Amino acid sequence: MKISATIITLNEARNIRAACESVSWADEIVVVDSGSTDETREIAAECRARVVENPWLGFAEQKQFAAENAQHEWIFSLDADERVSEELKSSIAQLRSRNDEQLADGYFVARRAFYLGRWIRGGGWYPDRQLRLYRKSRGHWIGPYIHESVGMQQGSRIEMLKGDLLHYPFEDALQHERMISERYAPLGARKMFAAGRRTSRFQLATIGPATFIRNFILKAGFRDGSVGFTIARLAAHHASLKHRLLWELQNRRDDDLQNRSRRQEGSP
Numbered sequence: 001m002k003i004s005a006t007i008i009t010l011n012e013a014r015n016i017r018a019a020c021e022s023v024s025w026a027d028e029i030v031v032v033d034s035g036s037t038d039e040t041r042e043i044a045a046e047c048r049a050r051v052v053e054n055p056w057l058g059f060a061e062q063k064q065f066a067a068e069n070a071q072h073e074w075i076f077s078l079d080a081d082e083r084v085s086e087e088l089k090s091s092i093a094q095l096r097s098r099n100d101e102q103l104a105d106g107y108f109v110a111r112r113a114f115y116l117g118r119w120i121r122g123g124g125w126y127p128d129r130q131l132r133l134y135r136k137s138r139g140h141w142i143g144p145y146i147h148e149s150v151g152m153q154q155g156s157r158i159e160m161l162k163g164d165l166l167h168y169p170f171e172d173a174l175q176h177e178r179m180i181s182e183r184y185a186p187l188g189a190r191k192m193f194a195a196g197r198r199t200s201r202f203q204l205a206t207i208g209p210a211t212f213i214r215n216f217i218l219k220a221g222f223r224d225g226s227v228g229f230t231i232a233r234l235a236a237h238h239a240s241l242k243h244r245l246l247w248e249l250q251n252r253r254d255d256d257l258q259n260r261s262r263r264q265e266g267s268p
Contacts, residue, residue: 001096001103002027003133004070005078007049008062012080013038015168020047022083025093026076032066060148064141076133077150081168082111088163092133095161105156106134112164116173116227123221123231124214130165131158144194146187173230180238188238189245198250199243208240 005023009016009031020029020043029049033041034056041051052069056062067075076092078084084092088109095103110127113120120126131139131150142151152158170176192199199207215221216232224231 001074001098001100002072003074003076003092003096004028004030004067004072005076006030006032006063006066006070007044007078007080008059008066009033009036009040009044009080010056011036011038012040013043015080016040016043017047018083019078019080020044020049022089023076023078025089028071030066030070032062032069034062058144059146060141060143063148067136067141070136073135073137074133075136075139078132078165079167083166083168085164085166088161088165091161091163095133104159105138106131106150106152106158107161108158109133109161109163109165111167113167113169115170115176116230118224118227120224120227120231122219122223123216123228123235124219125231127164128167129160132165133161145191146184147191173234176234177237180234180241185238185241186245188242189249192242192246193249197246199246204240204243204247207243208236211239212236 003026005026005028007016007019007023007029010033012019013036016031020031023029024047029044029047031041031044031049031051032054033044033051034054041053044051052066054062054065057065063077067077095107108129108131111130113125113128115125131152134150134152138156139150139152141148143149170179212232212235215235216228221228221232
């Protein structure tokens with residue numbers, strides 16, 4: 001079982017060394033960089049990663065490019081802000097001692113986030129299962145804009161590995177809020193719009209409070225105390241902003257259609 005660990009990067013000098021070190025057990029490390037202006041590529045090379053430069057294609061497309069440029073059949077996909085725990089590393093080592101016929105085609109791992117000084121248990125953040133170890137002949141990265149995932153071929157066997165993938169997503173709540181405004185909400189709105197989803201005035205008024213209640217109460221965010229409250233508050237902000245942006249997209253489209261119709265009616 002030869003494994004290629006793949007990581008996509010853009011200005012990840014703060015994270016890339018620890019990320020590479022956490023997959024040093026892999027048979028190769030492939031870092032696909034999309035134009036970093038810091039020392040990301042140099043640090044990755046110091047960690048004996050094979051660095052490939054490629055213009056940004058989108059999250060799913062970039063990760064698929066990384067898999068296609070890997071030498072081995074088995075892919076372990078890692079984000080730069082993630083680390084492999086010792087228990088997960090041990091689980092993967094046990095797989096490598098098996099015969100190929102004993103192996104599944106892909107493996108889910110549980111991802112645990114460290115946020116504002118503590119490991120998060122509630123709010124829908126854990127176990128956050130991710131399919132990260134897979135045969136590239138059986139899996140392909142899918143998902144427009146954001147929240148990409150590996151789609152496995154029909155009939156593939158998928159199992160769960162023991163051990164957590166450790167996630168360090170944000171330095172603080174300010175960065176979290178900035179990422180919502182600059183990346184997650186705009187991309188999420190575009191994804192919803194492209195999928196044909198639309199919002200309403202009622203949803204605009206209720207989606208924020210409903211999201212807070214779901215995250216803090218129904219998904220037990222209260223177990224994480226004040227940090228859980230912050231997570232629920234920012235989840236509500238994310239949902240509200242995403243629907244406001246979707247509202248703008250759908251109204252802009254309606255205005256464009258009306259203008260086009262007027263022009264056609266006025267043409268000879």
